[in-house]
Amino acid sequence: MIQKIKKILLTKQGKKFFVRDTENDFHTQYGFVKAKELKKKDGSKVKTNTKKELTIFNPSFIDVYKKIKRDAQIIPLKDIGLIIAETGIGKESKVIDAGSGSGALACFLAHLVKEVTTYEIREDFINIVKKNIELLDLKNIKIKKKDIYDGITEKNADLIVLDLPEPWKAIDSAKKALKVGGFLASYSPSVPQTMDFVNSINADKDFVHIKTSEIIEREWEVDGRKVRPKSQGIGHSGLISFCRKI
Amino acid sequence: MIQKIKKILLTKQGKKFFVRDTENDFHTQYGFVKAKELKKKDGSKVKTNTKKELTIFNPSFIDVYKKIKRDAQIIPLKDIGLIIAETGIGKESKVIDAGSGSGALACFLAHLVKEVTTYEIREDFINIVKKNIELLDLKNIKIKKKDIYDGITEKNADLIVLDLPEPWKAIDSAKKALKVGGFLASYSPSVPQTMDFVNSINADKDFVHIKTSEIIEREWEVDGRKVRPKSQGIGHSGLISFCRKI
Amino acid sequence: MIQKIKKILLTKQGKKFFVRDTENDFHTQYGFVKAKELKKKDGSKVKTNTKKELTIFNPSFIDVYKKIKRDAQIIPLKDIGLIIAETGIGKESKVIDAGSGSGALACFLAHLVKEVTTYEIREDFINIVKKNIELLDLKNIKIKKKDIYDGITEKNADLIVLDLPEPWKAIDSAKKALKVGGFLASYSPSVPQTMDFVNSINADKDFVHIKTSEIIEREWEVDGRKVRPKSQGIGHSGLISFCRKI
Amino acid sequence: MIQKIKKILLTKQGKKFFVRDTENDFHTQYGFVKAKELKKKDGSKVKTNTKKELTIFNPSFIDVYKKIKRDAQIIPLKDIGLIIAETGIGKESKVIDAGSGSGALACFLAHLVKEVTTYEIREDFINIVKKNIELLDLKNIKIKKKDIYDGITEKNADLIVLDLPEPWKAIDSAKKALKVGGFLASYSPSVPQTMDFVNSINADKDFVHIKTSEIIEREWEVDGRKVRPKSQGIGHSGLISFCRKI
Numbered sequence: 001m002i003q004k005i006k007k008i009l010l011t012k013q014g015k016k017f018f019v020r021d022t023e024n025d026f027h028t029q030y031g032f033v034k035a036k037e038l039k040k041k042d043g044s045k046v047k048t049n050t051k052k053e054l055t056i057f058n059p060s061f062i063d064v065y066k067k068i069k070r071d072a073q074i075i076p077l078k079d080i081g082l083i084i085a086e087t088g089i090g091k092e093s094k095v096i097d098a099g100s101g102s103g104a105l106a107c108f109l110a111h112l113v114k115e116v117t118t119y120e121i122r123e124d125f126i127n128i129v130k131k132n133i134e135l136l137d138l139k140n141i142k143i144k145k146k147d148i149y150d151g152i153t154e155k156n157a158d159l160i161v162l163d164l165p166e167p168w169k170a171i172d173s174a175k176k177a178l179k180v181g182g183f184l185a186s187y188s189p190s191v192p193q194t195m196d197f198v199n200s201i202n203a204d205k206d207f208v209h210i211k212t213s214e215i216i217e218r219e220w221e222v223d224g225r226k227v228r229p230k231s232q233g234i235g236h237s238g239l240i241s242f243c244r245k246i
Numbered sequence: 247m248i249q250k251i252k253k254i255l256l257t258k259q260g261k262k263f264f265v266r267d268t269e270n271d272f273h274t275q276y277g278f279v280k281a282k283e284l285k286k287k288d289g290s291k292v293k294t295n296t297k298k299e300l301t302i303f304n305p306s307f308i309d310v311y312k313k314i315k316r317d318a319q320i321i322p323l324k325d326i327g328l329i330i331a332e333t334g335i336g337k338e339s340k341v342i343d344a345g346s347g348s349g350a351l352a353c354f355l356a357h358l359v360k361e362v363t364t365y366e367i368r369e370d371f372i373n374i375v376k377k378n379i380e381l382l383d384l385k386n387i388k389i390k391k392k393d394i395y396d397g398i399t400e401k402n403a404d405l406i407v408l409d410l411p412e413p414w415k416a417i418d419s420a421k422k423a424l425k426v427g428g429f430l431a432s433y434s435p436s437v438p439q440t441m442d443f444v445n446s447i448n449a450d451k452d453f454v455h456i457k458t459s460e461i462i463e464r465e466w467e468v469d470g471r472k473v474r475p476k477s478q479g480i481g482h483s484g485l486i487s488f489c490r491k492i
Numbered sequence: 493m494i495q496k497i498k499k500i501l502l503t504k505q506g507k508k509f510f511v512r513d514t515e516n517d518f519h520t521q522y523g524f525v526k527a528k529e530l531k532k533k534d535g536s537k538v539k540t541n542t543k544k545e546l547t548i549f550n551p552s553f554i555d556v557y558k559k560i561k562r563d564a565q566i567i568p569l570k571d572i573g574l575i576i577a578e579t580g581i582g583k584e585s586k587v588i589d590a591g592s593g594s595g596a597l598a599c600f601l602a603h604l605v606k607e608v609t610t611y612e613i614r615e616d617f618i619n620i621v622k623k624n625i626e627l628l629d630l631k632n633i634k635i636k637k638k639d640i641y642d643g644i645t646e647k648n649a650d651l652i653v654l655d656l657p658e659p660w661k662a663i664d665s666a667k668k669a670l671k672v673g674g675f676l677a678s679y680s681p682s683v684p685q686t687m688d689f690v691n692s693i694n695a696d697k698d699f700v701h702i703k704t705s706e707i708i709e710r711e712w713e714v715d716g717r718k719v720r721p722k723s724q725g726i727g728h729s730g731l732i733s734f735c736r737k738i
Numbered sequence: 739m740i741q742k743i744k745k746i747l748l749t750k751q752g753k754k755f756f757v758r759d760t761e762n763d764f765h766t767q768y769g770f771v772k773a774k775e776l777k778k779k780d781g782s783k784v785k786t787n788t789k790k791e792l793t794i795f796n797p798s799f800i801d802v803y804k805k806i807k808r809d810a811q812i813i814p815l816k817d818i819g820l821i822i823a824e825t826g827i828g829k830e831s832k833v834i835d836a837g838s839g840s841g842a843l844a845c846f847l848a849h850l851v852k853e854v855t856t857y858e859i860r861e862d863f864i865n866i867v868k869k870n871i872e873l874l875d876l877k878n879i880k881i882k883k884k885d886i887y888d889g890i891t892e893k894n895a896d897l898i899v900l901d902l903p904e905p906w907k908a909i910d911s912a913k914k915a916l917k918v919g920g921f922l923a924s925y926s927p928s929v930p931q932t933m934d935f936v937n938s939i940n941a942d943k944d945f946v947h948i949k950t951s952e953i954i955e956r957e958w959e960v961d962g963r964k965v966r967p968k969s970q971g972i973g974h975s976g977l978i979s980f981c982r983k984i
Contacts, residue, residue: 008427010492014454043426055492057427060404062334078461081327088308090357091337111336112358158306180289181254181303191473191683192963198468208260209468214967215324216462218974220485222444222455225930227437229952229974236956236967239466246256246301437929438717460721464728471684475706475728482710482721500919502984506946535918547984549919552896554826570953573819580800582849583829603828604850650798672781673746673795683965690960700752701960707816708954712977714936714947719929731958738748738793 002134005064007038009046009054017054018067028052061111061136065104068132072101072125075163075187076237078217080108083161086211086242087183089113093158096177098148098170103129105161107136113158115140119148152177162186167193168200175206178245183210189238201243212241248380251310253284255292255300263300264313274298307357307382311350314378318347318371321409321433322483324463326354329407332457332488333429335359339404342423344394344416349375349387351407356384359404363387365394398423408432413439414446421452424491429456435484447489458487494626497556499530501538501546509546510559520544553603553628557596560624564593564617567655567679568729570709572600575653578703578734579675581605585650588669590640590662595621597653599628605650607632611640644669654678659685660692667698670737675702681730693735704733740872743802745776747784747792755792756805766790799849799874803842806870810839810863813901813925814975816955818846821899824949824980825921827851831896834915836886836908841867843899845874851896853878857886890915900924905931906938913944916983921948927976939981950979 007019009028019026022038031050040046042057083105089095093113097106100120106129110116118141120126126143133141144153149169152160156179162170167186174184184207188194194212201207215237219230253265255274265272268284277296286292288303329351335341339359343352346366352375356362364387366372372389379387390399395415398406402425408416413432420430430453434440440458447453461483465476499511501520511518514530523540532538534549575597581587585605589598592612598621602608610633612618618635625633636645641661644652648671654662659678666676676699680686686704693699707729711722745757747766757764760776769788778784780795821843827833831851835844838858844867848854856879858864864881871879882891887907890898894917900908905924912922922945926932932950939945953975957968 010427010454010490012451012454012492014456014490055426057425060334060427061336062332063427065334077331078328081329081331082324082463083327084330084358085323085327085354086308088306088311088354088357090307108331108334111334112330179303180301181256181306181309189966190963191965192687194466195468195471195473195684199470202469205258208256208258210260212466212468214464214466216464217328218460218462220440220458220460222441222458222487223448224445225441225928227441227929228927228976231973231975235969237969238966241468244256244260246258435720436717437719438933441930471682473683474681474730477727477729481723483723484720502919502946502982504943504946504984506948506982547918549917552826552919553828554824555919557826569823570820573821573823574816574955575819576822576850577815577819577846578800580798580803580846580849582799600823600826603826604822671795672793673748673798673801686958687960687963687965691962694961697750700748700750702752704958704960706956706958708956709820710952710954712932712950712952714933714950714979715940716937717933719933733960736748736752738750 002131004135004137005059005067007056008059008063009033009056011052011054016063018059018063064136065108068102068104068107068135069128070102070104071128074102074104078215079187079237079240080105082213082215082240083185084109084112087159087185089159094154094156095159095161096152096154096157097161097163099164100125100129100143101163103132103141105163106141107132107138110138110141111136115142117142117144117154119144119146119152121145121147148173157182159183159185165193167197171200171204171207175204175245180245182245184243184245186241186243187238188241189236191239194239194241198241201241206246208244208246210242210244212239214239248377250381250383251305251313253302254305254309255279255302257298257300262309264305264309310382311354314348314350314353314381315374316348316350317374320348320350322463324461325433325483325486326351328459328461328486329431330355330358333405333431335405340400340402341405341407342398342400342403343407343409345410346371346375346389347409349378351409352387353378353382353384356387357382359386361386361388363390363400365390365392365398367391367393394419403428405429405431411439413443417446417450417453421450421491426491428491430489430491432487432489433484434487435482437485440485440487444487447487452492454490454492456488456490458485460485494623496627496629497551497559499548500551500555501525501548503544503546508555510551510555556628557600560594560596560599560627561620562594562596563620566594566596570707571679571729571732572597574705574707574732575677576601576604579651579677581651586646586648587651587653588644588646588649589653589655591656592617592621592635593655595624595633597655598633599624599630602630602633603628605632607634609634609636609646611636611638611644613637613639640665649674651675651677657685659689663692663696663699667696667737672737674737676735676737678733678735679730680733681728683731686731686733690733693733698738699735700738702734702736704731706731740869742873742875743797743805745794746797746801747771747794749790749792754801756797756801802874803846806840806842806845806873807866808840808842809866812840812842816953817925817975817978818843820951820953820978821923822847822850825897825923827897832892832894833897833899834890834892834895835899835901837902838863838867838881839901841870841879843901844879845870845876848876848879849874851878853880855880855882855892857882857884857890859883859885886911895920897921897923903931905935909938909942909945913942913983918983920983922981922983924979924981925976926979927974929977932977932979936979939979944984945981946984948980948982950977952977
């Protein structure tokens with residue numbers, strides 16, 4: 001049984017504290033907040049014993065999402081955004097993903113669509129996914145312990161997302177599970193994987209390759225006249241190939 | 247009364263044709279498809295009189311979205327994706343945007359969230375938004391003909407998106423309409439606008455600046471061993487600043 | 493016999509005209525400049541018959557370089573810059589390049605280093621290189637009509653630059669021609685070429701792979717408060733792999 | 739009196755050791771190399787007492803350049819490369835830079851051009867520049883302890899590079915020192931600086947703004963089939979504005 005995040009405390013500088021227990025005083029680097037303060041209504045100001053002011057509010061989905069357990073490397077938000085935007089999935093969509101990893105993508109999409117089925121073969125990952133689903137209180141994700149290369153039980157999916165070492169081995173499974181016009185998106189960190197996947201798709205008469213893109217996010221510093229891309233830079237995550245079943 | 251898109255015809259090369267009238271033969275550059283073929287069930291193969299094979303299917307949201315009327319410059323999908331991903335809006339969210347422009351963002355978000363209110367002062371743009379809502383068959387968008395600098399009627403919004411020449415003038419309006427913990431996202435093509443907006447946010451005790459980012463999408467060519475970023479490049483659209491009400 | 497560029501006429505807006513004949517009036521879109529005006533001294537202002545003011549000056553190397561004949565695709569300045577900067581070649585350096593193509597890289601480097609030898613097998617390209625050398629008035633380039641895969645005559649080179657379809661086939665030739673500590677740089681538009689080249693280098697005990705980079709140049713628009721990356725974007729040219737002989 | 743770098747020892751993995759004293763054994767993490775081995779001729783293989791093989795060779799300019807003392811932040815090689823490439827300076831060019839900082843740019847350019855004059859007002863920086871010039875054994879750099887905003891003594895320069903907090907204040911000085919057709923390049927980390935500089939240039943009838951660019955270098959990892967941009971990313975350094983005197 002995991003402990004839910006009940007309240008967020010936010011400073012003016014953007015620092016967040018996550019309160020899981022509202023029955024006891026909550027300790028921060030700025031001193032502690034009394035338990036009874038933690039019950040104030042959403043949007044109230046509370047003070048620590050050192051007079052630091054914090055805003056208390058109920059966590060949004062994104063606040064909790066950023067706290068999920070992540071044992072496998074998870075797909076960054078910028079890339080999740082592209083998948084949602086390019087495929088136009090919505091409240092009525094049926095989505096499948098494989099492999100689950102920590103379940104980050106499955107959880108994010110479940111918050112937006114009708115139902116998500118996530119395939120994973122590793123028991124340890126499945127346990128993390130279960131915890132993350134519980135933390136986020138999601139009711140519309142099914143976990144399947146099965147190798148997606150061996151087939152997909154579901155039919156008529158609007159979108160299948162692959163995050164697999166050999167995504168070309170899942171093309172046949174995906175073909176049977178997708179509706180006509182449905183999207184197959186494959187996410188790969190390395191170029192040779194992307195190359196082999198797209199070349200396989202191009203050789204398959206039942207798929208169209210729509211586009212392959214990488215998303216570079218440049219975060220900016222804005223402080224008075226100091227306005228410039230941040231110096232640390234943002235690294236590479238992966239390329240995403242979008243295909244469509246015909 | 248606009249004519250809805252009833253069917254998509256898709257070639258193996260990814261070329262799409264949009265069928266609005268299924269009562270008459272449909273003409274393409276590959277010859278014509280007979281009217282009775284256009285009534286075949288979703289996912290069928292049809293042939294033109296020159297034997298070109300096409301797949302016929304019911305349009306997805308994204309197919310129709312790409313056909314909306316766009317008189318004002320619209321925000322690209324890569325940037326819409328970031329807004330969705332960074333704010334974690336979902337099926338229960340209330341969203342406000344200003345100004346509507348062609349309504350592209352309002353329409354895209356309406357497909358994902360509970361309700362969208364879009365503010366616009368130009369009558370000509372409002373007419374385009376209405377047509378696009380009808381084309382996409384969306385029921386959860388309200389259009390307000392009002393200057394958002396003068397106030398927002400709605401309360402308790404999860405997200406407000408600004409695409410305005412002087413977004414700093416909308417900060418007070420946004421503050422009153424957002425729930426605590428809600429997001430204010432401002433999209434600006436130019437750096438000085440972004441600078442003035444973020445500096446105003448930083449001076450406002452009721453907002454936290456979370457991040458400002460630009461998204462660069464590099465599309466790749468993958469064809470056998472010809473695997474490389476496309477040579478045409480992708481241009482600049484805008485910077486997006488994410489803030490949060492405290 | 494080619495006609496040299498004798499004078500440049502430059503407008504305040506940055507538009508350049510190239511005068512090859514100073515004995516006759518020179519015609520521009522802004523009217524014509526009288527022949528005798530074309531003999532004014534370097535840095536003078538001259539006027540067209542329509543009173544448009546132009547500055548007349550002797551061409552710099554870069555002015556003429558930008559006018560070279562280019563039948564093959566030439567390597568962009570941003571990439572030439574990286575090659576110069578990463579290898580630290582200078583006035584005493586001996587450089588070899590293959591294939592010449594239009595000779596752009598050979599000409600640019602000849603302006604900076606002691607001597608350049610350029611290998612090319614196509615007669616049509618060699619003729620273009622000869623014209624470009626003459627146009628730029630360079631005295632320190634040797635052209636060799638020979639396949640570099642079959643060997644390099646020169647010894648003790650400081651830098652060898654490859655712009656070849658199968659650069660890995662030139663590794664042995666380069667090894668014999670480079671001094672110890674000398675650089676081998678290979679420029680390839682496609683990733684699989686780069687992959688095969690670098691993997692070959694890594695398997696060769698006489699070379700160290702220093703780095704492989706791509707250079708993305710973003711040009712900015714600056715006009716009052718309209719300050720933003722240009723919307724047209726800059727495309728992909730190639731990846732450059734830097735290696736060193738040990 | 740500084741100690742020159744006499745020899746480089748390079749491993750197959752690309753790790754470099756810098757030998758300043760060849761009279762004594764040289765110690766590395768792989769054990770030590772005997773003094774008499776350090777006198778072997780350029781390009782020889784030497785072994786440490788633990789049998790690690792190293793190649794010994796005389797340092798190239800770039801090897802020593804990478805070891806210069808850098809108290810101020812120095813301009814990265816990718817940006818130096820663009821300055822060289824866009825302006826086409828060469829063996830006959832006269833260059834001025836201000837402020838010197840650690841002298842990195844002045845030293846790099848001195849290796850390529852006829853003469854460099856570098857302006858700096860801080861005594862501590864001037865001392866670093868002197869050491870770096872000595873380390874690199876450059877004979878064609880003059881250091882001036884003077885504020886460039888107050889004027890430049892030299893005339894007829896081919897290129898002036900500014901790396902200053904308020905570059906627009908140096909426009910008048912630069913104008914008098916440049917030849918007609920000569921380049922003024924200004925390097926600024928922040929966008930508002932760039933904006934104010936370029937807007938000043940555009941208002942000045944004696945200069946043309948050619949272009950403003952930023953250079954993004956993406957370093958790639960290439961190891962078997964692991965072929966992808968490196969995950970750490972490359973940060974922002976600055977924007978470079980190129981102008982020309984008319």
